[in-house]
Amino acid sequence: MPIQYYIFLSLALFCIGIMGTLMRRNAIIIFMCIEMMLNSVNLLLVAFSKMFNDASAQIFVFFVMVVAAAEVAVGLAIIVMMYRKVHSVDINILNRLKH
């Protein structure tokens, strides 16, 4: 299997994640799209690890997962807190810095 196929696949997933981040207004969906972008990078790292026969890339994937888990814990706490304040997860309400 040529490495190009894996590059195209993870590039497609990454761009779909970016489109979702720009298109949606729900904060949770935006957060999920960021998770999808992280996962596409993980897939590419594993493909390179198999190609170069090196285990370091898989360790990096492991650390990316660790950071993603910590990020989800803090980010969801922030979203829950925001929901308690304004009773919505719509990001268009959170534009107070603009005014």
Next chain:
Amino acid sequence: MDLFEILFWLLTAVSISCALGVILSRNPVNSVLFLIATFFSISGHYILMNAQFLFIVNIIVYAGAIMVLFLFVIMLMNLNSDVEPQKSRLVQLAGIISGGILFLVILAALRDTRLTGTLEKTSTDIGLIKNLGNTLFKKYVLPFEIASVLFLSAMIGAMVIGKKESSAAAGKNLNQN
């Protein structure tokens, strides 16, 4: 076309269509379920590349823990309805176009690279737990320890942020006294 390639194309089709489902479905619960399907197909890619440890970690951590957390938060907020306000058509179109332009730019940049390796179908044993553990605890033991500190701070941070406002004010008063 042997079994390996058939599985590769099948998993690719599933992952991309489910990723599109995440950003196109109106109901947030459907989005979460599509994202879980995407993660499972990515785990299938890992098993095709014989990265067994990452396969099981991806299933347990992503599909098992993180997505269940998302589902809990969505159900806690009672968001499982289709009343989410949409961005205007212009902004949605701008998002799609800018994402597509990024795709095209990277695609065009990749055409000129000399990256023409292939992944052999012979299974390598670098993705097994024994090899990864050797690498992790010999070469990368310091980042591993720092990751534990990161987890601790994330845990404390989530608890501090998620605390109720009244108890936070009470704690502040306690500190001032």
